[in-house]
Amino acid sequence: MRSLTFWLSSFVFILAVSALQVHAQDEPYSAPLKELRYTYNQNHDPNGIGKFYLGREIARVMGHQGIRWLERPEREEEERLSKLIEGLDIESGMTVADIGAGSGVISVLLSEAVGPTGTVLAVDIQQEMLDALQAKCKFLDIDNVVPVLGTTKSPRLESGTVDLIVMVDVYHEFDFPFEMLQNISSALKPGGRVAFVEYRKEDPYVPIKEVHKMSEAQVKTEALVPAHGLQWVGTFRRLPRQHVVLFSKVE
Incomplete structure (x- = not known):
């Protein structure tokens, strides 16, 4: 037995x-x-989705119904978007991606910066936003902006093809920030850069809902996850309400 x-x-x-x-x-x-x-967490900011990443609550996505706010006439005075473009050190002929392009406010500025030999890849997950962007580009006779329908996990950009990726007031809304940043990094050329343009959480006078702000420290915490292969190269601090935290892909 x-x-x-x-x-x-x-x-x-x-x-x-x-x-x-x-x-x-x-x-x-x-x-x-x-x-x-x-x-x-069910107990969360009403402007967030109750989902947290590295201690930060993810904000609700602005729908295409918010196009009027994106296009508001006072936006240049409030955010100095023209100064933002200057701070990105864009060269003629570059391939630049505008992630969360919306109705194309930033994409239009980028299209001028890259010139006729450059390309702007305007990425959004809402077809309605891309439709509005295409209508704007047609009206303005802009032909170097290419609309790209992305997903919540990927911008659907070809690997190793982009010189600069710009995210203006959008990264904090990504449902899957780790996966998105992983795919964003993959799309960059070696030495390519990614710019996080976020409302400063450190400044209580910035009139934006708290969950739609990000501190520089939090941006660095998320961008510098080793799997992404990024390194911090500097922060542009000359905008009235936002900071521009820049990273490059390790060669």
């Missing part, structure tokens, strides 16, 4: 080890780790 019990125990142990080996080939802990990347 004892030998039979020993044999049965050994058989069960062998089966358990075999099962572990099979699961190991299928990356058994990858799914739980991905789930742990984000946390959820």
Whole structure:
């Protein structure tokens, strides 16, 4: 009886080890780790979605119904978008991506900066936004802006093709910031740059809802996750309400 019990125990142990080996080939802990990347809390900011990444609550996405706010006449005075373009050190002929392009306010400015030999990839996840952007470009006779319909996890840009990626007041709304930034980094050429333009959370006088602001420290915490292969290269601080935190892809 004892030998039979020993044999049965050994058989069960062998089966358990075999099962572990099979699961190991299928990356058994990858799914739980991905789930742990984000946390959820029902008690949250009403302007957020209750989903948190590295201590920050993700904000609600502005729908295409907000185009009028994006196009408000006083935006240049409030945000000095023209000065933003100057601070990005864009050269003629560059390929620049505008992530969360919306109705194309920033894309139009970028199209002038890259010149006729350059390209602006205007990425948004809402087709309605891209329709408005295309109508604007047609009206203004702009032909170097290419609309790209992205997803919540990827801008759908070809790997290693982009010189500069710009995100103006949008990164904090990404449902999947880790995945998006992973794909954004992949789209950059070696040495290519990515600019996080975010309302300064450090400044209580910036008249924007708190969940739609980001501190420079939080931007760095998320961008410098080793998997993204990015390094901080500087912060442009000459805008009235936003800071521009710049990173480059490690060559």
